Amino acid sequence: MQDGGVRIFRLDRHVARFQRSAELLCLPQPPADMVAAMIRQLVELCVDDIPEAPGALYLRPSLIGTEENIGAAGAPSAQAMLYVLASPVGDYFSRGGQGLTILIEDQEQRSTPGFGQAKAGGNYASALRHVVKARKEHGADQVLFCPNGDVQETGASNFFLINDSQLLTKPLDASFLHGVTRDSVITLARDLNYEVIERDFTVAEVMDWIQTGEAALSGTAAVLSGVGSFVYKGVTYKVGDGSTGPNTRKLSDALRALQSGRTEDRFGWLS
Numbered sequence: 093m094q095d096g097g098v099r100i101f102r103l104d105r106h107v108a109r110f111q112r113s114a115e116l117l118c119l120p121q122p123p124a125d126m127v128a129a130m131i132r133q134l135v136e137l138c139v140d141d142i143p144e145a146p147g148a149l150y151l152r153p154s155l156i157g158t159e160e161n162i163g164a165a166g167a168p169s170a171q172a173m174l175y176v177l178a179s180p181v182g183d184y185f186s187r188g189g190q191g192l193t194i195l196i197e198d199q200e201q202r203s204t205p206g207f208g209q210a211k212a213g214g215n216y217a218s219a220l221r222h223v224v225k226a227r228k229e230h231g232a233d234q235v236l237f238c239p240n241g242d243v244q245e246t247g248a249s250n251f252f253l254i255n256d257s258q259l260l261t262k263p264l265d266a267s268f269l270h271g272v273t274r275d276s277v278i279t280l281a282r283d284l285n286y287e288v289i290e291r292d293f294t295v296a297e298v299m300d301w302i303q304t305g306e307a308a309l310s311g312t313a314a315v316l317s318g319v320g321s322f323v324y325k326g327v328t329y330k331v332g333d334g335s336t337g338p339n340t341r342k343l344s345d346a347l348r349a350l351q352s353g354r355t356e357d358r359f360g361w362l363s
């Protein structure tokens with residue numbers, strides 16, 4: 093932080109999503125206070141290992157079912173182990189403003205229509221082979237999953253179309269992960285007088301939008317990272333000049349400034 097202190101970003105919101113994911117996975121739901129206290133305790137223990145902004149301490153509470161019953165494949169585990177992982181991270185999405193390369197996948201889905209909103213290991217495993225293939229065959233950084241043309245999210249972030257006055261993103265439904273960064277970007281964008289449109293949209297609209305506008309990925313690690321090019325049906329389409337666009341940069345800077353204490357925490361997101 094600017095003041096030399098340490099803060100946790102939107103802890104309550106992350107804990108609520110953790111609990112919701114436990115519910116969807118039929119695991120025992122740990123009390124919010126307990127999860128938050130464990131996280132705070134770990135941060136205190138790691139305080140000397142937290143790098144300067146834009147680095148951070150990445151926190152990952154995890155929950156696994158531990159009931160010892162080999163025959164209970166069809167029954168939920170009544171016991172679970174909760175642990176919290178922490179790791180110092182650098183600004184690993186930053187590439188000096190160079191945009192990301194994203195493969196558009198218009199058939200396959202990342203997860204399932206009802207389970208995409210769970211932050212569960214299986215969802216990452218399910219997307220992984222597509223991401224690995226896109227990297228190998230097209231040098232893509234990520235895959236944008238758009239089953240039957242419905243633009244959802246990438247393997248590890250939410251998706252935005254942006255121009256000088258608007259942001260367009262998919263409305264919350266059960267098919268994709270409800271990013272805390274997504275919500276933060278929307279809040280900041282409204283505050284900066286952008287019109288935020290939450291509605292379903294198609295790959296055809298993405299191709300149309302990028303003729304003049306910008307595209308970006310949002311996530312805890314990505315913050316808000318610009319897309320430099322899309323690969324769709326074997327053809328590469330450049331977005332702008334291939335670097336992060338000015339509106340994406342403006343919104344990303346606003347979020348980073350708030351997270352690092354350079355601007356006032358006017359939404360009460362730091363604790």
Ligand SMILES: Cc1ncc(COP(=O)(O)O)c(C=O)c1O
Binds near residue numbers: 245274311
């Ligand atoms: C599949 C997926 N979607 C979206 C996100 C963005 O979520 P958040 O902004 O809470 O990091 C993530 C980040 O982990 C993700 O893995």
